[in-house]
Amino acid sequence: METAADPTGAENVQGSTVAPGEWHYAPDLPIENNPLFTWPWNWRRIAAYHRDYWLTLSEVSLFLIIAVGGWALSAPWFGDMTTLSAGWVGSILALNYGLVILVAGGFHLFFYTLRRQGDDRKYVAQFGHRGGGRFTFGRQVHDNMFWSLASGVPIWTGYEVLLLWTHANGWAPAISFTANPVLFIALILATGPWVAFHFYWGHRLLHTGPFYRHVHALHHRNVNIGPWSGISMHPVEHCIYFSSLLVHLIVPSHPVLVMFHGYMLALSAIFGHTGFHELLLGKSRRMMVGHFHHQLHHRYFECNYGSVDFPLDAWFGTFHDGSKAARQRLRERLGPR
Ligand SMILES: [Zn+2]
Numbered sequence: 017m018e019t020a021a022d023p024t025g026a027e028n029v030q031g032s033t034v035a036p037g038e039w040h041y042a043p044d045l046p047i048e049n050n051p052l053f054t055w056p057w058n059w060r061r062i063a064a065y066h067r068d069y070w071l072t073l074s075e076v077s078l079f080l081i082i083a084v085g086g087w088a089l090s091a092p093w094f095g096d097m098t099t100l101s102a103g104w105v106g107s108i109l110a111l112n113y114g115l116v117i118l119v120a121g122g123f124h125l126f127f128y129t130l131r132r133q134g135d136d137r138k139y140v141a142q143f144g145h146r147g148g149g150r151f152t153f154g155r156q157v158h159d160n161m162f163w164s165l166a167s168g169v170p171i172w173t174g175y176e177v178l179l180l181w182t183h184a185n186g187w188a189p190a191i192s193f194t195a196n197p198v199l200f201i202a203l204i205l206a207t208g209p210w211v212a213f214h215f216y217w218g219h220r221l222l223h224t225g226p227f228y229r230h231v232h233a234l235h236h237r238n239v240n241i242g243p244w245s246g247i248s249m250h251p252v253e254h255c256i257y258f259s260s261l262l263v264h265l266i267v268p269s270h271p272v273l274v275m276f277h278g279y280m281l282a283l284s285a286i287f288g289h290t291g292f293h294e295l296l297l298g299k300s301r302r303m304m305v306g307h308f309h310h311q312l313h314h315r316y317f318e319c320n321y322g323s324v325d326f327p328l329d330a331w332f333g334t335f336h337d338g339s340k341a342a343r344q345r346l347r348e349r350l351g352p353r
C-alpha cells in the first residue's frame with residue numbers, strides 16, 4: 017500500500033515519458049521487471065519489490081489469506097478426498113464460482129456500473145467498448161461473463177480437483193508447512209515467477225497464426241478491457257493457461273499451494289484487467305489493482321507476453337516498458353504490421 021500523491025493522474029501523464037494522448041492515466045514509467053533477475057543484485061530494490069508484493073494490502077497477500085483460510089475452513093468439510101465425490105468437488109466448484117463472481121462482479125459494479133472512482137487512475141478514459149458486433153451476445157460484458165463462467169471456472173476447477181485428488185492419494189510429492197517451512201515459503205514466493213514463465217510461452221504460442229485466429233482472438237476482442245475480461249478466453253486457451261497448475265505433479269506441494277496458484281492465475285487476471293491502476297481507499301490510501309504491463313499488450317498486441325514477475329519479455333526483445341522509446345522499438349520490430 018502506498019500513499020496517493022496525484023488524485024487525478026493527469027499530472028502523471030503529462031510529466032512522464034508517455035506520448036501525449038496515449039493514455040488517460042499511466043503509472044511512473046518506464047515500468048520495471050522483478051529486480052531478482054537483474055545481476056548484480058540490488059538488495060534494496062529486491063527488498064522493496066518483495067515488501068510491496070507481500071507485506072502490503074496487495075492482490076497476492078489477499079490470495080494467500082484466502083488460500084490458507086479457505087483450506088483451513090473447508091478441509092474438514094471435504095472429508096475423504098481420495099475418491100472423486102460430488103460433495104467436495106462441487107464445493108470447490110462453488111467456491112471458485114463465488115470468488116470469480118465476487119471479485120470480477122465486485123470490481124465491475126464498483127468501477128463500471130456505479131463508477132465510484134470516476135475515471136481516476138483509469139488507463140483509458142472510455143468505459144468499455146460501445147459497439148458489440150464482435151462480442152458473443154452482442155455486448156462486451158455479457159461475452160466476457162459467459163466465457164469466464166461457462167469455460168474458465170470449470171476448467172480451472174478441473175485442474176484443481178485433479179491435483180487435490182492426486183495429492184490425497186499420495187500420487188504426487190507432498191510437503192507440509194510444519195515439516196518443511198522454508199521450502200513451503202520458497203514455493204509460495206516462486207509461484208508468481210513460475211506463472212509468468214509459463215504464461216509467456218503459452219501466450220507466444222497463442223500469438224501464432226491459427227492459434228491466434230481460432231483461439232486467442234476471443235480474448236483480444238477486448239482492447240479496452242474490464243474486470244470480466246480477465247479470464248474471458250476460448251476453452252483451448254483456458255486449458256493452456258491453467259496447465260501452469262500441473263507443476264504440482266512434479267514439485268513437492270500442498271493443497272494450500274495449489275489453491276494459491278489457482279488464484280494467481282484466475283483472480284490475478286481479473287485484477288490485471290480492471291483497466292484501473294489503483295483502487296483508491298479514502299483520501300490517502302490506495303491498493304494497486306491494474307497490470308499496466310498487460311494493458312500495453314492489449315493495445316499493442318505483439319509485446320509483453322508474460323509479466324513483470326519473470327523478465328522473459330526483456331530477454332527476448334518483446335518488452336514494452338510504456339515509454340515513447342519502447343513504442344518506437346516496437347514499430348521498428350514489426351515494420352508495416
Ligand atoms: Zn488479457
Ligand SMILES: [Zn+2]
Pocket residue numbers: 219223232236313317
Ligand atoms: Zn495476447
